[in-house]
Amino acid sequence: MLFYHFDLLDNFIKSDMITNIKQESENIKQIINLYHNKKMNLLSITTNMISMAEGLNKNKLDSFYDAVSSLKKSFENLEDVQTLMTKLEELLQETISLHDKSLENNWNEIKANLVEYNKQRDELTNKMLEFETLNTSILNSAISLSLMTTSRKKFKKQPILTEEVAKTPEAPKPEPQLDSHDNNTLIITEKEQKAYLPFFYSTVKEIFETSNNRYQTIQDVIEELYVVPLERFKNSSFSRFKETFNLIRNKEKGSISKALDLGLELMLKHNLNPIVIAACRNLDELDIYLDCLEQDQLQDFSCFTIKFEVMPQVSKNERNAFLY
Numbered sequence: 001m002l003f004y005h006f007d008l009l010d011n012f013i014k015s016d017m018i019t020n021i022k023q024e025s026e027n028i029k030q031i032i033n034l035y036h037n038k039k040m041n042l043l044s045i046t047t048n049m050i051s052m053a054e055g056l057n058k059n060k061l062d063s064f065y066d067a068v069s070s071l072k073k074s075f076e077n078l079e080d081v082q083t084l085m086t087k088l089e090e091l092l093q094e095t096i097s098l099h100d101k102s103l104e105n106n107w108n109e110i111k112a113n114l115v116e117y118n119k120q121r122d123e124l125t126n127k128m129l130e131f132e133t134l135n136t137s138i139l140n141s142a143i144s145l146s147l148m149t150t151s152r153k154k155f156k157k158q159p160i161l162t163e164e165v166a167k168t169p170e171a172p173k174p175e176p177q178l179d180s181h182d183n184n185t186l187i188i189t190e191k192e193q194k195a196y197l198p199f200f201y202s203t204v205k206e207i208f209e210t211s212n213n214r215y216q217t218i219q220d221v222i223e224e225l226y227v228v229p230l231e232r233f234k235n236s237s238f239s240r241f242k243e244t245f246n247l248i249r250n251k252e253k254g255s256i257s258k259a260l261d262l263g264l265e266l267m268l269k270h271n272l273n274p275i276v277i278a279a280c281r282n283l284d285e286l287d288i289y290l291d292c293l294e295q296d297q298l299q300d301f302s303c304f305t306i307k308f309e310v311m312p313q314v315s316k317n318e319r320n321a322f323l324y
Contacts, residue, residue, distance in 0.1 A: 009111055017110075018099060025092045032085050035128075039078055042135070046071055046256065049142055050245065053238055061237055067141035068241070068264055074134040075257040081131060084124040091117045186279040188230070189309035195233075197226040197279045198304040228278065239274035241267040244286075252283050279304065 012020075049071070053064045095113045098106040187196040199222065207225070208218045215221045233239040241263040248259035266272060272293060280286040285303040292301040 009114065013103070013107070013110060013114075017114075018096065021092050021096055025089065028085055028089050028092070032082075032089075035078065035081055035085070038131075038135070039082075042071070042074060042078065042138075043256065045138060045142055046260075050242060052142075053242075054235075058235060058237065061235075063141070063144060064238070065264065065267065067138065067144075068260055070134060070138050070141060072257060072260040072264060074131060074138055075255075075260065077127060077131045077134060079255075079257060081124065081127045084120055084127060088117060088120055088124065091120070183226075184303075185305045185307060186276070187307045187309060188275055190230070190311045191309060193230045195228050195230060195275050195278070197228065198281065199226050200281055203281070230275075233274045233278075236270075236274050237267055240269065240272055240277060243274050243277035247277060247280060247283065247286060251281065254283075276306070279306075 049064070049067060053061070091113050095110055095117070098110050098113070103110070182200050183196075183198050185196075186198050189196070204218055204221050204226075208215050208221050211221070215224070244263040244266045245259045248254040248262055249256065266277070272290070276289055277286060280289065280303070288303055289298075289301050292298050
């Protein structure tokens with residue numbers, strides 16, 4: 001911080017201003033690096049908390065919701081810190097430039113910059129303190145979630161081990177021919193306990209070409225990323241959060257605060273099918289679906305077709321209980 005008394009501001013400008021500003025600029029750069037590392041740590045905590053939540057009972061999801069709410073506030077606070085640091089760095093550089101051009105002609109503007117800098121620096125200090133307080137709360141929440149998950153795993157029934165039976169290797173299946181067009185149908189099949197998600201062929205092709213030989217064929221990409229077990233959506237509240245988070249972060253490349261915000265909003269939207277969120281290829285499709293859902297006019301949703309393949313003995317009410 002540039003420490004000076006306002007009445008002594010003129011003397012500060014005449015004497016040690018440039019030396020102090022250059023030192024302050026180095027301090028700001030160190031803070032920027034520090035909070036970049038803090039952001040990386042917070043991202044890691046977020047990933048771990050989402051992963052841990054998959055092992056929670058439904059009645060424990062309130063704890064997860066509270067923890068994610070704190071995470072959302074923390075990322076918002078971190079964005080404020082980073083914005084303020086950018087402003088402070090710009091003010092310092094502008095002040096040096098004004099000094100170098102003409103100290104006499106820019107005297108009043110330099111004084112105004114210094115006053116504004118100290119004001120913004122005080123605000124930065126407060127934001128940093130808020131972030132550290134939230135960060136401590138988040139770490140405690142992460143520990144609590146970890147203990148809940150560990151406790152559930154401890155008492156989970158262990159599978160009975162059986163003697164492994166040698167199997168004759170299956171003959172490789174012929175690779176299906178895949179035309180170069182989009183798949184515009186979501187199929188939810190209870191018989192296979194799978195969901196076949198719609199996709200853009202261009203997206204699948206790009207994943208295949210940039211996978212560093214992870215996939216042998218384009219069909220391999222589809223089978224791994226666009227054919228998902230219904231078990232993945234069993235905890236519907238958490239699934240709504242996770243699929244929304246994935247949509248914003250991975251498909252839209254949006255900020256983590258936006259992903260947390262929308263994930264929390266849709267987590268409690270009980271009439272929203274989480275499989276549909278997973279099927280949406282971008283945020284526009286999800287927004288259109290939400291509008292149709294809100295107006296009770298799902299027949300107007302045309303981004304992709306939704307087909308249910310249900311077992312004959314399963315009633316509609318039971319099916320809805322699972323899907324929603």
